[in-house]
Amino acid sequence: MLAAVVSGGFTLLRGSVGLATATAVPTPPLPSHVAMPVLCRARPRHQRWPNGNMLRPSAGFISHLAVDTSSATRVLRACTPSPIAPHGRAEEDFNRSTPPHTTTNKESQQAKARREARFDEEGEYRVFRELLEGKKTRFVSRVMYDGTNYKGFQFQGNDLPTVQGVLEKALSTRFQTYVPVVAAGRTDTGVHSIGQAVHFDLPNANEDLSQLAYSMNQMMPEDVRVWNMSVAPPSSPSQVEKGWPWSSMLNARGKRYSYRLFVGSVLSPLDRLYRVHASQAAGSPINVDLLHQTIPKLVGKHDFAGFSNEVDKRATLKMEDGLGEFNTVRTVYSAEVINEGGGNIRLDFHLDGALYRMVRNMVGALLAVAAGRLEPEVIDEIFATRVRDSRLIHAAPAHGLTLDTVLYDGYG
Missing domain, CATH: 3.30.70.580 (Pseudouridine synthase I, catalytic domain, N-terminal subdomain)
Incomplete structure (x- = not known):
């Protein structure tokens, strides 16, 4: 059972849901349909951060409250780990290198400031509250x-x-x-x-x-x-x-990347930091026609696990954090080869999101095919098996890749 008592501008939630115990939260005036985030002190048992430290009870998981302004009563819906990680990041992009509440003698002033900016003295998630209360x-x-x-x-x-x-x-x-x-x-x-x-x-x-x-x-x-x-x-x-604020990460509805290649004989030194000599990256001269023939195979909704690095590691981290399975399905809306003239070509990708090194591995696979080392059907095999032979397909060099834009509704 869960009882709600209004006192001194706070709604005190008493009782429990499973192992979860809710804490007192401020009650600013909100429309009746808005859910207010509240911080839950429940934690999956034996959960650890990758550095071996146990999660402390105040690590900031979020549950949601249905607000009934007519009776000033709130009802706890559930107390489950939120997909919003500290610093506002989605779980897949959450920097798990250090527990947000671990303080050591070696902690730098900037690291301490980064932690304190996210959490108050009670370990509660500061960002949502300050935005909801209009303080920021x-x-x-x-x-x-x-x-x-x-x-x-x-x-x-x-x-x-x-x-x-x-x-x-x-x-x-x-x-x-x-x-x-x-x-x-x-x-x-x-x-x-x-x-x-x-x-x-x-x-x-x-x-x-x-x-x-x-x-x-x-x-x-x-x-x-x-x-x-x-x-x-x-x-x-x-x-x-x-009751969540707008987020540059979570509100993104797509991204556009471009990868710049040179397919001539001598790459200009002025382009060396932003364009890759294709034959050097592929190990032999490439056939641009094969690029045109193969790149459409990447378009569509697929499991891109085979085009990513550290999938098993990231899946393990997500499971250890109690956040469920690591989703490796992504959608590539378009992929095309653009002839920029003078031996310069550009590979353009429009997708909903990218896994770790996914775009560079896709370009590496395309170059392996264009160089004649692999058949175009290797793309289909990678999708089917979720495995990429890293001895044959290497991630294309980083300096040829540019994040052109992130797409949003309401922001250009």
Whole structure:
């Protein structure tokens, strides 16, 4: 049984659902159809983070409350692990390297700031509450960067240069407090972007965004720039029902990638950082006609496990976190070969989302076919078996890949 008692602006939920015990949460005025997130202290037994530490009871799983404003009563629906991980990331893209509540003597000031920005003293998830109470406003921005000098987008510690680290440093310097940045997705070391999207939360809803973008661009290295900054769009209907804010990751409805190749004899040194010499990457000259014939095989809804790296590892992590099976099914809406002239060609992909190294492995398979090492039917075999022979098909070099844009409803 579960009893709800209204007291001092809080709804106290007493009782339990299975092993779950709900905690007191603030009750700001909300429409009757809106569900308010509440933090649940239940935890799957014996669950561990990959570094071996046990999950603490305050690790921030979320359950949802149905709000009945007429009686000021809330009913706990369920207390299950939320697909929203700390830092607003979906479970597949959640950085699990360190438990969010583990503090060690070696913890850096920035790591501590990153943790405290997500959780309050009681270990409850701070971000949702501050947005729902109107203490902060969510903003979204496009980011373009030359990935040559970066170890990917995602922050990996103060010793490694990352795009996220550059953005967070600029924002934190500007506002003199740590400001987390959440991207639509990661990009690998050396991968570029002209249309990455990020969101971040600020206390001032009337922030001069043109001035903020200008200031950030002055503070950051020349190989990272922000543009098209605005207030985040409204949440989707399903997010409104659950009480979730708009997210650059979860609201993305598609992505466009391009991979640039040179099929001539001598690649210009001016293109060496952004275009791959196809015959060198493939190990022999390639047949462009075979590229045209083979690339349509990638279009459609398929299980792309064979085109991804570390599938077993990620599936294990997800199961250990109590988040169910790791879904490797993706949809490629279009894939085509574009002749840019002068021996330059471009492979364009429009898809709903990409697994780890999925696009680079798809390009690697295409190059293996175009070089005559494999038959075009190898694509069908990889889909059927969910296995790719890494001795024959290598991920194409990172520097040829660009994330062109992330697609949203309500944000260009």
